[in-house]
Amino acid sequence: xxxxxxxxxxxxxxxxxxxxxxxPLPDLFFFRVLYTGVNMSTPRVIFTLVIxxxxxxxxxxxxxxxxxxxxxxxxxASDAMQGRGSGTVFERIAAEYIGSQFQQFGLEPGGxxxxxxxxxxxxxxxxxxxxxxxxxNVIGVLRGTDQREAxxxxxxxxxxxxxxxxPGDDKIFNGADDDGSxxxxxxxxxxxxxxxxxxxxxxxxxxFGSEERRGLGSRHFIDNPPVPLTQIVADLQFEMLGRPDPKxxxxxLWLTGFERSNLGPxxxxxGAALVADPHPEQRFFQRSDNFPLALRGVIAHTxxxxxxxxxxHRVSDDVSKIDFPFMTRSINSLVxxxxxxxxxDFRPEWLAGQAPSR
Numbered sequence: 001x002x003x004x005x006x007x008x009x010x011x012x013x014x015x016x017x018x019x020x021x022x023x024p025l026p027d028l029f030f031f032r033v034l035y036t037g038v039n040m041s042t043p044r045v046i047f048t049l050v051i052x053x054x055x056x057x058x059x060x061x062x063x064x065x066x067x068x069x070x071x072x073x074x075x076x077a078s079d080a081m082q083g084r085g086s087g088t089v090f091e092r093i094a095a096e097y098i099g100s101q102f103q104q105f106g107l108e109p110g111g112x113x114x115x116x117x118x119x120x121x122x123x124x125x126x127x128x129x130x131x132x133x134x135x136x137n138v139i140g141v142l143r144g145t146d147q148r149e150a151x152x153x154x155x156x157x158x159x160x161x162x163x164x165x166x167p168g169d170d171k172i173f174n175g176a177d178d179d180g181s182x183x184x185x186x187x188x189x190x191x192x193x194x195x196x197x198x199x200x201x202x203x204x205x206x207x208f209g210s211e212e213r214r215g216l217g218s219r220h221f222i223d224n225p226p227v228p229l230t231q232i233v234a235d236l237q238f239e240m241l242g243r244p245d246p247k248x249x250x251x252x253l254w255l256t257g258f259e260r261s262n263l264g265p266x267x268x269x270x271g272a273a274l275v276a277d278p279h280p281e282q283r284f285f286q287r288s289d290n291f292p293l294a295l296r297g298v299i300a301h302t303x304x305x306x307x308x309x310x311x312x313h314r315v316s317d318d319v320s321k322i323d324f325p326f327m328t329r330s331i332n333s334l335v336x337x338x339x340x341x342x343x344x345d346f347r348p349e350w351l352a353g354q355a356p357s358r
């Protein structure tokens with residue numbers, strides 16, 4: 001979720017929590033080796049990365065399973081990923097990983113086209129202020145039978161990286177909840193939805209880079225959409241849904257701006273475990289990548305269960321704090337409602353006087 005204070009600086013790789021005597025995260029020795037002297041412009045490194053991901057990724061899953069969520073989030077929020085800092089090599093590795101999952105699920109690539117005319121899943125977004133010169137989005141497409149309409153399921157893949165000025169020995173902001181959990185939700189919904197019948201509406205599965213730096217990835221996407229924005233009937237952004245919120249009923253997620261459109265109530269009628277945002281004073285509707293889309297007319301909301309826990313934007317936002325059974329059940333509750341949305345004639349609308357403006 002987007003910061004409201006000044007961005008922290010990035011720092012070199014830090015020792016893992018296992019090395020510091022804390023509980024170990026999944027063994028990612030390959031990526032520790034990969035990072036040593038890595039030059040991501042080297043084709044051999046990228047090729048080796050993609051082959052490794054294809055070998056280790058879960059295979060042939062037809063529904064959302066806790067073990068797959070654990071594996072994906074265990075990778076994205078590991079110390080080896082150094083906090084997936086916006087515009088860093090680790091953000092790019094996260095993008096390549098998510099793209100490899102999309103490819104495994106049979107999605108069409110929606111990213112950049114290389115010099116040979118081959119389209120990939122990753123989209124490079126130039127960013128002059130980033131040390132790498134770019135940030136990275138990931139776009140997978142489940143093509144519908146009716147090309148005139150589409151829906152989006154999105155999250156952001158970046159987090160805060162490493163900050164050497166942070167107090168204590170741990171300097172890595174792993175971002176397990178923010179927003180590793182959202183990126184995993186998008187991947188798992190892609191897995192589930194792509195295993196069924198082809199939908200009527202096209203579904204874009206998108207993970208944005210640099211949300212933590214003023215939404216640079218999503219703003220590029222919106223300025224260069226794969227289809228006219230008028231064809232995107234809805235966007236659900238997934239942000240921080242790794243722990244239950246004690247302010248809502250057990251097992252429930254909440255939707256920012258629930259009262260602004262008829263999308264949330266309709267999805268709830270279809271079985272989605274969705275209720276209204278219990279924290280309106282936090283203005284979460286305006287604080288994620290859904291908002292720039294909403295300002296352009298797309299019915300766009302964020303799905304979350306953030307209960308204002310004190311690990312937000314701290315090094316303690318680790319995989320050990322994730323409630324995996326809750327996360328699995330709540331994401332599963334969205335599969336059929338999203339299938340309904342992708343196949344119905346229902347087109348959500350802003351309620352009278354509720355369309356957002358700056």
